[in-house]
Amino acid sequence: MISLENLGFKQGIIFETLVSTYTKQGHQNIAPMGVIKVNPKKIMIKIYKSSNTYKNIKSKKCAVVNLSSDPALFYKAAIKEANIGNKIVGDLFEKGDLVDAPRLKEAEANIEVSFLSSTDIDSEKTEIILEVKKIKTTSCLPKGYCRAFSATIEAIILATRIKSYLIGNQLQQKQAYEMIKKVRCFKEIIKHTAPKSEYADIISDLIRRIEIWKINK
Ligand SMILES: Cc1cc2nc3c(=O)[nH]c(=O)nc-3n(C[C@H](O)[C@H](O)[C@H](O)COP(=O)(O)O)c2cc1C
Incomplete structure (x- = not known):
């Protein structure tokens, strides 16, 4: 078992x-x-x-x-x-x-x-x-370690806070922009290691959403 x-x-x-x-x-x-x-x-x-x-x-x-x-x-x-x-x-x-x-x-x-x-x-x-x-x-086989996978997950986790922090107090807004910088670093890792992949599609969509959140704040 x-x-x-x-x-x-x-x-x-x-x-x-x-x-x-x-x-x-x-x-x-x-x-x-x-x-x-x-x-x-x-x-x-x-x-x-x-x-x-x-x-x-x-x-x-x-x-x-x-x-x-x-x-x-x-x-x-x-x-x-x-x-x-x-x-x-x-x-x-x-x-x-x-x-x-x-x-x-x-x-x-x-x-x-x-x-x-x-x-x-x-x-x-x-x-x-x-x-x-x-x-x-499931009986799935072991998977090789992929940096783009970890970078995508970390970027998504940051994004779950960015939207609300952008409309928060001054400190939170500052933190939101710091987090956006980190998301861009993760994008570079994805671009480098998995340029044409599901990870690249997700990070592009995420960054597009962040730009909209910035405009609508
Ligand atoms: C990686 C990650 C881990 C999370 N862990 C928790 C957690 O342990 N406890 C919690 O209350 N929310 C956690 N959250 C936040 C919830 O997922 C979030 O509030 C979600 O909107 C709750 O959805 P629900 O209302 O459908 O349950 C986490 C979010 C992420 C992205």
Whole structure:
């Protein structure tokens, strides 16, 4: 039986995942979430109580933690406005085997979890503990390390903050421009290592969006 350890989870390290849940009405939702292993059967997420993921976990008492190295999927899950026409839908999901939550079919691993407890960190965030019910993996082969992959993921993560920081206070606006500089550095890595690729398409689209955010701020 596959364990969290087999998937690379180690105590004290945050793993970036895509967490999928059903709303009360049965619509699927997916969002990037950082997951930490607590013990071989338990994981923890520090989660915003305002997020749909948290609300869905509270109502359905479960979720699926998906491990995926598909940059386009990560892009659409992280930058919801890039998910034009809600392309992360129907066909990509099926119901988990043991939980009432959707699993991402093409993920390299699905970790089906049930809600155990939550402890508030402050008024906005809470720490939820989830119990591992089942782990499903695909038999995909190891992948070579690609700098463009990491650069794309880091650029997307920065972009999730840039939009709101551009319309924030003076300090945040300054930080937004620093982050935009970093995104441009990541673009150079992608241009150098994977010029005609899905990574190049994503970074171009991201930079185009950032330019629009700058104009509309
Ligand atoms: C790489 C990455 C990791 C994230 N980790 C968390 C997290 O651990 N907890 C959290 O509440 N939000 C996290 N977020 C932010 C949520 O994904 C974001 O708030 C999202 O809009 C929530 O979507 P939802 O309302 O559909 O749940 C993360 C975002 C990114 C890009």
